[in-house]
Amino acid sequence: xxxxxxxxxxxxxxxxxxxxxxxxxxxxxxxxxxxxxxxxxxxxxxxxxxxxxxxxxxxxxxxxxxxxxxxxxxxxxxxxxxxxxxxxxxxxxxxxxxxxxxxxxxxxxxxxxxxxxxxxxxxxxxxxxxxxxxxxxxxxxxx
Numbered sequence: 001x002x003x004x005x006x007x008x009x010x011x012x013x014x015x016x017x018x019x020x021x022x023x024x025x026x027x028x029x030x031x032x033x034x035x036x037x038x039x040x041x042x043x044x045x046x047x048x049x050x051x052x053x054x055x056x057x058x059x060x061x062x063x064x065x066x067x068x069x070x071x072x073x074x075x076x077x078x079x080x081x082x083x084x085x086x087x088x089x090x091x092x093x094x095x096x097x098x099x100x101x102x103x104x105x106x107x108x109x110x111x112x113x114x115x116x117x118x119x120x121x122x123x124x125x126x127x128x129x130x131x132x133x134x135x136x137x138x139x140x141x142x143x
Contacts, residue, residue, distance in 0.1 A: 018032075
């Protein structure tokens with residue numbers, strides 16, 4: 001199975017959602033991991049909107065990328081610009097692919113209501129699901 005790491009700034013939201021979707025949709029094809037270039041804790045809104053979609057990420061925890069330094073990844077997908085800029089070097093032949101998604105916590109700050117804030121999380125959740133559904137075939141499309 002291909003080993004894939006979803007890398008984000010704090011491993012609290014987008015990378016956690018991507019790992020959850022990959023395990024849910026592609027568990028027989030991909031061995032999914034997530035981490036951050038920092039750790040910010042698991043975002044409760046990400047947990048809630050993933051649960052709405054039938055994916056439980058409540059047992060995940062925020063991990064620093066250094067915790068996974070012994071894993072020989074085939075692919076590293078950076079899901080935010082900061083992670084792409086701060087992406088460490090990986091041993092072996094890991095191919096790094098940048099596929100950014102909007103930051104729901106940042107967008108939620110500008111929301112007038114809690115319901116409106118959750119819509120940002122849902123939209124990004126669904127965009128990540130659509131991307132993960134194309135894996136692993138779409139990974140070959142990247143230079």
